Amino acid sequence: MTRKQVVIIGAGFGGITAARDVRNADVVLIDRTNHHLFQPLLYQVATAALSPTDIAWPLRTLFRSQSNVRIVMDDVVSIDRMGRAVRLQHSAPIAFDALIVAPGSRHAYFGHDEWEPFAPGLKTMADAVHLRERMLFAFEKAERDRAETGTQHHLTFVIVGGGPTGVELAGSLIEIGKKAMGPDYPHLRLEDLSIILVEAGSRILPGFDPSLSAKALVALEGMGVTVKLNHPVSAVRADGVMVGTEWIPSTNILWAAGNKASPLLNTLGVPQDANGRVKVQGDLTIPNDPWIFVIADAAHCLDPDGRPLPGIAPVAMREGRYVAHVINQELPPDQRAPFTYTDRGMLATIGRGRAIAQVGPIRASGFFAWILWCIVHIFFLIGLRNRIRVMSEWTWYYLTFKPGARLLIGDQGESGQKAKSSETSRARAA
Amino acid sequence: MTRKQVVIIGAGFGGITAARDVRNADVVLIDRTNHHLFQPLLYQVATAALSPTDIAWPLRTLFRSQSNVRIVMDDVVSIDRMGRAVRLQHSAPIAFDALIVAPGSRHAYFGHDEWEPFAPGLKTMADAVHLRERMLFAFEKAERDRAETGTQHHLTFVIVGGGPTGVELAGSLIEIGKKAMGPDYPHLRLEDLSIILVEAGSRILPGFDPSLSAKALVALEGMGVTVKLNHPVSAVRADGVMVGTEWIPSTNILWAAGNKASPLLNTLGVPQDANGRVKVQGDLTIPNDPWIFVIADAAHCLDPDGRPLPGIAPVAMREGRYVAHVINQELPPDQRAPFTYTDRGMLATIGRGRAIAQVGPIRASGFFAWILWCIVHIFFLIGLRNRIRVMSEWTWYYLTFKPGARLLIGDQGESGQKAKSSETSRARAA
Numbered sequence: 043m044t045r046k047q048v049v050i051i052g053a054g055f056g057g058i059t060a061a062r063d064v065r066n067a068d069v070v071l072i073d074r075t076n077h078h079l080f081q082p083l084l085y086q087v088a089t090a091a092l093s094p095t096d097i098a099w100p101l102r103t104l105f106r107s108q109s110n111v112r113i114v115m116d117d118v119v120s121i122d123r124m125g126r127a128v129r130l131q132h133s134a135p136i137a138f139d140a141l142i143v144a145p146g147s148r149h150a151y152f153g154h155d156e157w158e159p160f161a162p163g164l165k166t167m168a169d170a171v172h173l174r175e176r177m178l179f180a181f182e183k184a185e186r187d188r189a190e191t192g193t194q195h196h197l198t199f200v201i202v203g204g205g206p207t208g209v210e211l212a213g214s215l216i217e218i219g220k221k222a223m224g225p226d227y228p229h230l231r232l233e234d235l236s237i238i239l240v241e242a243g244s245r246i247l248p249g250f251d252p253s254l255s256a257k258a259l260v261a262l263e264g265m266g267v268t269v270k271l272n273h274p275v276s277a278v279r280a281d282g283v284m285v286g287t288e289w290i291p292s293t294n295i296l297w298a299a300g301n302k303a304s305p306l307l308n309t310l311g312v313p314q315d316a317n318g319r320v321k322v323q324g325d326l327t328i329p330n331d332p333w334i335f336v337i338a339d340a341a342h343c344l345d346p347d348g349r350p351l352p353g354i355a356p357v358a359m360r361e362g363r364y365v366a367h368v369i370n371q372e373l374p375p376d377q378r379a380p381f382t383y384t385d386r387g388m389l390a391t392i393g394r395g396r397a398i399a400q401v402g403p404i405r406a407s408g409f410f411a412w413i414l415w416c417i418v419h420i421f422f423l424i425g426l427r428n429r430i431r432v433m434s435e436w437t438w439y440y441l442t443f444k445p446g447a448r449l450l451i452g453d454q455g456e457s458g459q460k461a462k463s464s465e466t467s468r469a470r471a472a
Numbered sequence: 473m474t475r476k477q478v479v480i481i482g483a484g485f486g487g488i489t490a491a492r493d494v495r496n497a498d499v500v501l502i503d504r505t506n507h508h509l510f511q512p513l514l515y516q517v518a519t520a521a522l523s524p525t526d527i528a529w530p531l532r533t534l535f536r537s538q539s540n541v542r543i544v545m546d547d548v549v550s551i552d553r554m555g556r557a558v559r560l561q562h563s564a565p566i567a568f569d570a571l572i573v574a575p576g577s578r579h580a581y582f583g584h585d586e587w588e589p590f591a592p593g594l595k596t597m598a599d600a601v602h603l604r605e606r607m608l609f610a611f612e613k614a615e616r617d618r619a620e621t622g623t624q625h626h627l628t629f630v631i632v633g634g635g636p637t638g639v640e641l642a643g644s645l646i647e648i649g650k651k652a653m654g655p656d657y658p659h660l661r662l663e664d665l666s667i668i669l670v671e672a673g674s675r676i677l678p679g680f681d682p683s684l685s686a687k688a689l690v691a692l693e694g695m696g697v698t699v700k701l702n703h704p705v706s707a708v709r710a711d712g713v714m715v716g717t718e719w720i721p722s723t724n725i726l727w728a729a730g731n732k733a734s735p736l737l738n739t740l741g742v743p744q745d746a747n748g749r750v751k752v753q754g755d756l757t758i759p760n761d762p763w764i765f766v767i768a769d770a771a772h773c774l775d776p777d778g779r780p781l782p783g784i785a786p787v788a789m790r791e792g793r794y795v796a797h798v799i800n801q802e803l804p805p806d807q808r809a810p811f812t813y814t815d816r817g818m819l820a821t822i823g824r825g826r827a828i829a830q831v832g833p834i835r836a837s838g839f840f841a842w843i844l845w846c847i848v849h850i851f852f853l854i855g856l857r858n859r860i861r862v863m864s865e866w867t868w869y870y871l872t873f874k875p876g877a878r879l880l881i882g883d884q885g886e887s888g889q890k891a892k893s894s895e896t897s898r899a900r901a902a
Contacts, residue, residue, distance in 0.1 A: 076608060095523045102656030112619070112658070115612045134620050178506060182545045189542070190564050226532030228542070 048369055049128055049138035051118050051306070053078050053101050055355040056144040056338035059362030061111050064369055069111045070136055072128070076100055076115050079167055082355060082419060083432070085207060088164055088173035089214040096432050098167060118145070120309040123331060140333040140369050143307065143320075144362070147339045147353065150300035150317065157278035161295040164207060173296065177215070180294050181223050181230075188229035197235045198292040200283050202275050203299030204241030205249070206390045209258060211296060212239040212267045213393035220266065237267045238292075240285045242274035242299075247390055247398070249352060254398040257407040261392045275299070301353060303340050310334070315342040315350070324380030326365055332375040335368075337361035343381065351383055355422070389415045478799055479558055479568035481548050481736070483508050483531050485785040486574040486768035489792030491541050494799055499541045500566055502558070506530055506545050509597055512785060512849060513862070515637060518594055518603035519644040526862050528597060548575070550739040553761060570763040570799050573737065573750075574792070577769045577783065580730035580747065587708035591725040594637060603726065607645070610724050611653050611660070618659035627665045628722040630713050632705050633729030634671030635679070636820045639688060641726055642669045642697045643823035650696065667697045668722075670715045672704035672729075677820055677828070679782060684828040687837040691822045705729070731783060733770050740764070745772040745780070754810030756795055762805040765798075767791040773811065781813055785852070819845045 046067040050057045053073035061071045080097040087094055105111040117131040121143070127135040149163035164170060180196045187194040199215055201208045219235045239246070239262065245255040246262070246269065262269055270285060277284035282291040303318035312328045313321045319342035320328060326335045326343065338361060339353030351357045364381045387401030389411065397412035399405075406414070420432060476497040480487045483503035491501045507528040516522040535541040547561040551573070557565040579593035592602060610626045617624040629645055631638045649665045669676070669692065675685040676692070676699065692699055700715060707714035712721040733748035742758045743751045749772035750758060756765045756773065768791060769783030781787045794811045817831030819841065827842035829835075836844070850862060 076612065093523050093525045100656070106655055109658070114616070116616075133616050182506065186544070186546075186563050225536055226530070228539075 046139040046369075047137060048140045048142065049136055050142040050144065051121075051128065052144035052146055052338070052340075054081070054144055054146050054338055054358060056358035056362040057142065058101075058104065059359045060142050060144070060337070060366045061105065062108070063363055063366030065110070065366075066370055067110065067140070070114055070138075071101065071105070071111055072114045072116060072118055072130070072136070073101060074115070074117045075167070076102070076113075077167070078104060080422070081165070082422075084164055084167070084170050085210045085214055087167070087170040088211065089177065089218050090174050091214065091218065092432060092435055094167050094171060096435060118306055121306065121334075123310065123334065141335065142362075142365055143310070143334065143336045143340055144338045144358070145304035145306050145340055147301040147303045147317075147319075149297050150302035151297070152300060154278070158297070160280050161202060161278045161283070161297040163297040164211070176294060181219075181227055184234060185227040185229050188231075188234070194230070194234055195291065196293060197230070198238065198290065199236070199294040199296065200238045200240060200285075200290055200292045201296045201298055202240050202278075202283070203297065204239055204243065204246035204269070204271070205298060206247065208239055208241070208296075208298035209246055209262065210391055211298060212237050213262060213265060213391070213396070216266050217393050235266075238290060239267055239269045240273050240275060240283070241269070241271050244271055246271070250388060250390065250398060250400050251405055254400060254405055254407060258390065258392055258398050261396050261407075265393055265396075301339065307336070307340055310336075317342075319350075325368065325375065325378040326361060326381050327375070335365045337365060343383075345383060354388075356386060357383055389418060391415045476569040476799075477567060478570045478572065479566055480572040480574065481551075481558065482574035482576055482768070482770075484511070484574055484576050484768055484788060486788035486792040487572065488531075488534065489789045490572050490574070490767070490796045491535065492538070493793055493796030495540070495796075496800055497540065497570070500544055500568075501531065501535070501541055502544045502546060502548055502560070502566070503531060504545070504547045505597070506532070506543075507597070508534060510852070511595070512852075514594055514597070514600050515640045515644055517597070517600040518641065519607065519648050520604050521644065521648065522862065522865055524597050524601060526865065548736055551736065551764075553740065553764065571765065572792075572795055573740070573764065573766045573770055574768045574788070575734035575736050575770055577731040577733045577747075577749075579727050580732035581727070582730060584708070587727070590710050591632060591708045591713070591727040593727040594641070606724060611649075611657055614664060615657040615659050618657075618661075618664070624660070624664055625721065626723060627660070628668065628720065629666070629724045629726065630668045630670060630715075630720055630722045631726045631728055632670050632708075632713070633727065634669055634673065634676035634699070634701070635728060636677065638669055638671070638726075638728035639676055639692065640821055641728060642667050642692060643695060643821070643826070646696050647823050665696075668720060669697055669699045670703050670705060670713070671699070671701050674701055676701070680818060680820065680828060680830050681835055684830060684835055684837060688820065688822055688828050691826050691837075695823055695826075731769065737766070737770055740766075747772075749780075755798065755805065755808040756791060756811050757805070765795045767795060773813075775813060784818075786816060787813055819848060821845045 048064050048067045048069045050061050050069060050071045053071055057071060058078050061069050077098040077100050083092060083097045086092040087097060101113045105113060114133060116133050119129045119131050121128050127137045129135045148165055151157045162169060162172060164173060184194040184196040201212050216237045220232060247255045247258050259269055273285040275283055275285050278295060282289055283295050301317060307314060307318060307320050310328060315321060319340060320336040321342045322336050326337055326341060328334050328336060338358035343351045345351055360383055361381060368378055389397060389399050391397040391412060395409050395412050397415040398407045399411040399414050478494050478497045478499045480491050480499060480501045483501055487501060488508050491499050507530050510527040513522060513527045517524055531543045544563060546563050549559045549561050551558050557567045559565045578595055581587045592599060594600060594603060614624040614626040631642050646667045650662060654662060677685045677688050689699055703715040705713055705715050708725060711723060712719055713725050731747060737744060737748060737750050740758060745751060749770055750766040751772045752766050756767055756771060758764050758766060768788035773781045775781055790813055791811060798808055819827060819829050821827040821842060825839050825842050827845040828837045829841040829844050
């Protein structure tokens with residue numbers, strides 16, 4: 043009866059880890075979707091290598107056997123610190139004794155939100171399905187133009203941002219484009235496809251050791267990707283992008299350049315960094331409120347060297363576990379050891395059989411790093427069923443170069459921007 | 473250079489069979505989607521048992537090794553008989569020497585097209601994904617209402633039409649609802665779920681022998697479905713449906729009652745039946761035009777007893793093969809033997825382990841018929857990969873009752889009618 047109620051906002055890696063570990067309180071896990079998403083493989087859905095259901099898991103099934111967890115599918119509108127409740131869009135407010143805020147982040151357009159329609163990003167399943175439809179439509183249009191007029195101008199893909207997502211998208215696109223799509227479009231030529239990766243900084247994968255960045259660059263260029271370093275984007279339009287002083291015509295611009303934490307955090311009324319992340323205490327709480335925690339990529343949390351921890355799955359999971367421990371033990375603030383994160387290494391994949399790995403002093407690249415990447419990603423995929431599916435899809439694709447998920451559900455749109463799904467037309471009809 | 477060009481409209485079972493069999497001419501296969509859809513299993517996508525990619529196959533991959541086939545993804549606007557060309561929405565007209573018209577059909581609302589937004593049907597992948605989202609949203613809303621107010625009114629599903637699609641949807645919904653969803657929604661009670669199958673005629677599955685209809689009825693009712701025979705629908709609104717003199721409140725109405733052939737057929741200017749199907753000659757051509765064929769559920773083709781052939785996959789495939797033969801042999805009209813169809817039997821599934829089968833004089837029902845149904849459907853699934861996927865999904869589901877495809881991609885909608893996907897919101901943003 044007097045059991046404490048813990049509310050968790052967001053079912054990403056941090057949120058579900060916390061929900062799983064909190065054992066002696068009632069948990070309400072709120073997410074705007076009904077599934078946990080394995081975000082690190084989202085780019086494979088966007089490039090049609092995997093199906094949406096391969097990397098998503100219904101939350102209710104995930105927590106079926108944990109009777110203290112209740113799932114609420116809704117949008118959180120605001121956090122009422124005085125009233126100790128979160129306000130939802132469709133349901134009644136939910137009271138909390140402890141609150142874990144892990145709403146994730148969206149893309150940042152450096153103050154140019156008007157670029158978003160022309161340069162969509164990749165954060166949610168809906169984003170990935172949208173990118174997949176754009177890519178498949180682009181190939182259909184290019185094939186049509188080549189067949190009818192002998193020219194085409196639809197297959198220049200510009201990816202903005204040289205971090206892991208941008209690199210993975212670029213590598214995956216050039217592979218799928220050249221090896222999988224090529225044979226299916228008889229009029230297209232290999233040189234029709236152009237993948238341009240644009241990065242404002244001086245190297246790709248800046249989170250890695252410079253030697254690995256250099257190796258990744260060589261690998262990407264060897265695969266046929268054009269990489270433009272030191273090229274900040276200054277304008278994005280429906281028909282192209284201005285990088286440095288160069289105008290690149292393209293109707294396929296993908297955004298992988300920046301993150302901005304959820305605007306929900308603004309309703310907490312506490313200090314935030316330039317990306318909107320909450321500057322948390324050592325115990326991941328907000329100032330003067332020892333039972334409101336902010337974790338994952340919503341939190342600005344410093345490592346011992348004074349640098350903010352990166353917004354990656356291992357950090358989020360460790361934070362979720364830490365907070366659950368504090369709650370389970372009902373530790374008062376003065377008895378909490380500050381959160382620490384031990385870097386277990388970083389991996390980034392470039393293409394089939396190519397990756398880079400940085401584990402402690404070890405720097406690896408190439409096939410061995412890729413195998414390591416595969417093992418780690420399959421290991422983290424939740425549930426045996428999804429592991430088997432993803433492994434069999436990858437094996438199939440590795441052997442045949444026929445990715446299985448090249449499905450256009452919607453009707454054919456007129457332009458890249460309007461590539462409307464029939465969801466849209468149905469909504470209009472209704 | 474003087475090779476003949478055969479244009480095929482529609483990549484259903486009839487269209488792809490014809491495209492595969494036409495060997496000594498150039499083939500242009502036109503479809504508004506990029507995939508062939510295994511429509512008989514579409515209801516399993518709608519009820520989240522299978523993923524969209526499990527039952528769809530990209531056309532370009534399907535015909536990758538057949539160099540005489542060109543794929544065009546577009547909408548056909550009209551057929552120009554005088555000019556011997558089909559006009560497309562996005563591309564230049566395509567000339568034909570022979571034309572195979574197989575555009576399929578949509579739902580018919582008996583002159584009440586205004587019912588469609590409230591009672592969507594199931595023909596395309598977009599339809600199936602839409603129904604799946606509606607179903608999953610309904611459970612989320614029902615759970616929320618039970619948790620907050622102790623009542624709910626979202627889980628009455630009304631299925632209009634007692635043909636195979638209606639029966640399969642009803643059986644699948646009650647199974648998924650009771651066995652798979654139940655444990656995931658702790659506040660819901662089994663009696664909250666109500667599946668009502670409404671049929672205007674005096675029995676379900678009227679295409680089958682009356683003894684099998686009776687057995688199917690007993691099986692459905694035993695599973696918990698309420699079946700209302702002799703109940704014609706007289707009104708459909710957002711909040712319910714009027715059947716006979718009874719008003720059934722429901723926000724989940726599914727339409728499986730009638731078919732209407734594609735309006736494209738009207739542009740041929742030849743006699744059509746009440747459902748819009750073209751009344752074809754014995755060789756499946758239209759009057760006075762021996763190289764324009766109409767097949768599959770676009771054709772009104774009589775069997776020896778003077779009844780029109782049903783719009784099912786085996787008929788469409790046999791017709792496609794017949795037309796390809798006529799074209800390959802370049803048979804003049806007077807040398808063509810009329811098309812004949814030998815009924816190989818009919819199958820309908822009711823639920824897990826329950827089906828009915830009618831093969832010649834044999835009438836079977838129950839588990840044996842269901843095994844037969846599984847074998848036939850897996851046998852017809854194109855491609856080894858999809859066979860393996862579907863088989864493993866079914867085995868998994870049979871053993872665990874955890875269907876794998878319960879994925880809500882969109883944001884949460886306010887009502888059943890507005891269950892908007894984020895595709896919609898993105899389109900608005902663009």
